[in-house]
Amino acid sequence: MRLPSWLAQHLAALRALLVFTALFGLAYPLAMVAVGRVPGLADNTGGSLVAVDGRAVGSALIGQSFTDADGNPVPRYFQSRPAAAGDGYDPTSTGASNLGPESVVDTIAADxxxxxxxxxxxxxxxxxxxxxxxxxxxxxxxxxxxxxxxxxxxxxxxxxxxxxxxxxxxxxxxxxxxxxxxxxxxxxxxxxxxxxxxxxxxxxxxVRGDAPAEPAVPADAVTASGSGLDPHISPAYAQIQVARVARERGADPAAVRRLVREHTTGRLLGFLGSPAVNVLELNLALDQRFPVR
Structure with missing residues (x-):
């Protein structure tokens, strides 16, 4: 018995729906979960969480601020770069400030x-x-x-x-x-x-003024990343913070510099990006190597 064309079309559409639901709604997600459980990848798929004494203190992929309750920098820690995500490193509000080089005039209100x-x-x-x-x-x-x-x-x-x-x-x-x-x-x-x-x-x-052509404060210390969540700073920004951190912790500046070098990653594949220092990992290493007494 030959089915009416309209019914045959609906049955074909239903079969396609079931097949693609099974493939892309069940098989594909389960396959991706299985791949994420492969040794060496499980940490990344779990958010690259960093734990201390079994307690998660942050993620190696998302920056965080090292400030006190009033928003002031805590001197014994290396400081992160500015963040434009929400009130600072808010993963639910990632994004840039959308301000460009022509943004030079402030909007000054009475309030x-x-x-x-x-x-x-x-x-x-x-x-x-x-x-x-x-x-x-x-x-x-x-x-x-x-x-x-x-x-x-x-x-x-x-x-x-x-x-x-x-x-x-x-x-x-x-x-x-x-x-x-x-x-x-x-x-x-x-x-x-x-x-x-x-x-x-x-x-x-x-007006340019008489400031040096190469400022002592690096660019990443005064500008946010595109996502607003970058956990890294440049080695140059880390270096100008060494003296303060060493003084606050009563440590040898040379030892703190060595710790910075240990937590500096090079260019990806040797030519992509720039060397960077993960601030969270560096500060955790500081707490372990040079605890504040």
């Missing part, structure tokens, strides 16, 4: 809680903070001494041309002191909260 710092000011503030914490030169090009972007809004009589009529340091507000007293003979003003000097016709002029 400080509603103000938004530019990428430049974030970098300047972080560099200044790292410099103070680790006793190195925290200056960077295009940054003021008080840790904001050194950017002017320059107003000219004829818009883009003509004599300068007004100059505003757009990222500095009272009671700060303008990072320049004058620009082309015109006194520099402080910004006023709520004012949009760019929309008002001011030309954005970043």
């Amino acid at each position: 400080p809680a509603e103000s938004t710092p530019s990428l430049l000011t974030r970098v300047c503030a972080r560099s200044r903070a790292v410099g103070r914490l680790d006793g190195v030169d925290g200056r960077r090009p295009y940054c003021t001494t008080d840790g904001v972007g050194a950017v002017l809004a320059v107003f000219r009589r004829d818009g883009l041309t003509g004599p300068v009529t007004r100059v505003v340091s757009v990222n500095q507000v009272a009671p700060a002191t303008p990072f320049l007293h004058s620009y082309q003979g015109v006194p520099v003003e402080l910004a006023r909260p709520g004012e949009d000097y760019v929309s008002a016709g001011g030309l954005v002029v970043p």
Whole structure:
């Protein structure tokens, strides 16, 4: 007996549904679970958790902050790079800040809680903070001494041309002191909260300043990774923290440097990426080798 075409089509669709459900809904997931149980892979599929005395303290794949309850760095630990994921290293809120090189002007509101710092000011503030914490030169090009972007809004009589009529340091507000007293003979003003000097016709002029071309504070100390969860820092950032960590732990700086080298991984396949230091693993090794008494 020949089935009606509509019924044959529905039965064929049902058979295909059952076959693909069995293959991709049951067999494939179970095969992947089995592969994940292969010796050497089980740790990675379990989240690469790091345990101390049988208790998980973190993951080798996800960074974490080493700060106190107020968000201040704990001096005896190596510090991680900044994080843009949620309130910091939140795996459920992974992502970048989406701020680019042209983000140099802060949004300054009357209510400080509603103000938004530019990428430049974030970098300047972080560099200044790292410099103070680790006793190195925290200056960077295009940054003021008080840790904001050194950017002017320059107003000219004829818009883009003509004599300068007004100059505003757009990222500095009272009671700060303008990072320049004058620009082309015109006194520099402080910004006023709520004012949009760019929309008002001011030309954005970043000022490089006298900071060294190669800052002492590395780039990874002042910028977040693309995911916001990177657990690694550069060997250069680790090195500027050695003196502080050794002092806080009463350890020989040379011994701490050796520990950093032991936890530094090279380039993948010898040419991909850059050498890196896993901060969690390094700090755990510190606690074991040089416990705080």
